[in-house]
Amino acid sequence: MxxxxxxxxxxxxxxxxxxxxxxxNLRFFLELSRxxxxxxxxxxxxxxxxxxxxxVQALEKxxxxxxxxxxxxxxxxxxxxxxxxxxxxxxxxxxxSIEQPSLTADxxxxxxRIGATEGYGTVMLxxxxxxxxxxxxxxxxxxxxxxxxxxxxxxEADIVITLERPERGPYVITKLTDYVLxxxxxxxxxxxxxxxxxxxxxxxxxxxxxxxxxxxxxxLFYLDEIVRPRxxxxxSTSILAQQxxxxxxxxxxxxxxxxxxxxxxxxxxxxxxxxxxRTFWMLMPVENKDLxxxxxxxxxxxxxxxxxxxxxxxxx
Numbered sequence: 001m002x003x004x005x006x007x008x009x010x011x012x013x014x015x016x017x018x019x020x021x022x023x024x025n026l027r028f029f030l031e032l033s034r035x036x037x038x039x040x041x042x043x044x045x046x047x048x049x050x051x052x053x054x055x056v057q058a059l060e061k062x063x064x065x066x067x068x069x070x071x072x073x074x075x076x077x078x079x080x081x082x083x084x085x086x087x088x089x090x091x092x093x094x095x096x097s098i099e100q101p102s103l104t105a106d107x108x109x110x111x112x113r114i115g116a117t118e119g120y121g122t123v124m125l126x127x128x129x130x131x132x133x134x135x136x137x138x139x140x141x142x143x144x145x146x147x148x149x150x151x152x153x154x155x156e157a158d159i160v161i162t163l164e165r166p167e168r169g170p171y172v173i174t175k176l177t178d179y180v181l182x183x184x185x186x187x188x189x190x191x192x193x194x195x196x197x198x199x200x201x202x203x204x205x206x207x208x209x210x211x212x213x214x215x216x217x218x219x220l221f222y223l224d225e226i227v228r229p230r231x232x233x234x235x236s237t238s239i240l241a242q243q244x245x246x247x248x249x250x251x252x253x254x255x256x257x258x259x260x261x262x263x264x265x266x267x268x269x270x271x272x273x274x275x276x277x278r279t280f281w282m283l284m285p286v287e288n289k290d291l292x293x294x295x296x297x298x299x300x301x302x303x304x305x306x307x308x309x310x311x312x313x314x315x316x
Contacts, residue, residue: 025058025062026092027045028059029084031044033075037155044112046111113158115162116145118145119239119256119259126143128304132297147237149164149216159288159294166281172288173281176279176305179277179280180313181257182268184252187265204230205229205252206230206233208233208250209242210235210236214237226254282301
């Protein structure tokens with residue numbers, strides 16, 4: 001990378017840039033500016049990290065300016081890089097709007113990383129995303145289905161499905177879907193413990209739940225609303241692990257209906273009396289909204305949620 005950093009005056013408009021620069025090099029510049037790391041940018045562009053470095057160096061050479069400052073945490077834009085960014089993004093949007101009408105499955109390519117909660121990502125998305133990649137054979141999808149928050153601000157994903165709506169940030173945000181949680185236990189557990197006829201009976205039972213000091217969202221605080229358990233047989237950061245434990249007879253648990261409804265060993269307890277509603281929000285950085293591969297994935301995820309509404313609400 002170039003080491004000098006004299007002031008650089010941005011060209012008058014994006015058309016000047018278009019004629020002066022190789023658009024392909026600008027694509028690599030944009031991806032590195034968003035990812036902050038060569039390896040992440042390379043994965044998203046489906047190339048080797050050395051290709052990203054070479055393309056950015058070529059762009060810097062053509063401008064005779066340093067666009068990035070290398071730090072321990074990765075790459076951050078220099079002053080010249082920040083000046084170039086706005087015009088490069090404008091070019092990206094203009095090109096995307098021109099290409100969109102002729103976009104076909106064979107032309108759509110690149111990498112998209114989707115972050116989701118563990119249960120929703122594993123049970124509701126994994127199989128559906130397989131269909132998406134069959135429809136778009138040159139599109140690569142990374143699914144982060146993890147029991148924690150996936151953060152856009154740290155460039156951990158391109159699109160995130162989360163339990164909490166951000167109050168601020170340069171994001172495109174939409175309400176994806178509501179879902180319900182109910183109280184469940186296995187038949188084996190219920191047959192070997194005192195009957196549960198009301199909420200008052202719950203205090204004499206054991207529970208499976210989250211580890212409170214490791215909860216990643218305030219939306220997961222719901223057990224205390226129905227009972228203060230005297231005993232936890234098992235606690236886990238994983239909702240899938242909790243469900244497995246409950247199915248094996250470890251105790252009672254509040255579980256999403258879209259998960260528990262698919263487990264034949266589980267029975268709903270106090271039907272109609274205990275139900276919580278939560279919301280999944282979907283967001284992505286504003287700068288991604290005009291990228292064809294992002295729009296396709298965004299629309300696909302909305303369609304999946306819409307088509308799964310009855311499952312999410314425990315009606316199926």
